[in-house]
Amino acid sequence: MNPSRHILQDFDAALHSLRADVLMMASLTDRNLQNAMACLLDGNAELCAVAVADEEEIDELEKKIDNDGVEILLRFQPVASDLRRVISTMKVSANLERIADQAVMVAQRARKLTALPVLNDAHALGPMFMEATNLFRDSRDREIDQINHDIADDFSEKMAVHPERITDYVNLIFIARHLERVGDHAKNIGEEAVYAAEAEDIRHRRAEVSAEEPAS
Structure with a gap:
């Protein structure tokens, strides 16, 4: 077998395994x-x-993904699109880990709330959760920022009306922030996908577009 072809097949197999781990x-x-x-x-x-x-x-x-990615870079020394695919896959993995961290923080705060009388306002986070899930699956993030802002304002007002449940509302506000960060990391994943496919860095494009939009 041609040595170059063999190396290419080994690289493709290693990258396929790396991306399979990211999908899992x-x-x-x-x-x-x-x-x-x-x-x-x-x-x-x-x-x-x-x-x-x-x-x-x-x-x-x-x-594992981080270690395997480094090994691929050292062993095969990929360039151009192959290099982008490896690095982007590793960055996606890092953002997934951060989303999982946010999920754990949501769970820890939610567990505190389950030990207390039911707080129906928790369901106000439902739409934000759906947006976070959608962001995770198809990478949009503007709506979730506004939802978090509105929810924080609403819960802050309710703390004044129900001071006996201030701790509960503080937990809900923090959960909303964790969900917003899920959206941020999901956006990062979308940007890495664009970079891997098109060699275009779009990380600052959204900020530039927002700066051009008139204030509402």
């Missing part, structure tokens, strides 16, 4: 986020424990 990591992270929010919205404390426990598997996958 994405699936686990998605499930983790769903479990954390089910704990909050349905009061299922068992799912909080599952979300926290599952993070270890996600962390191990992230370490």
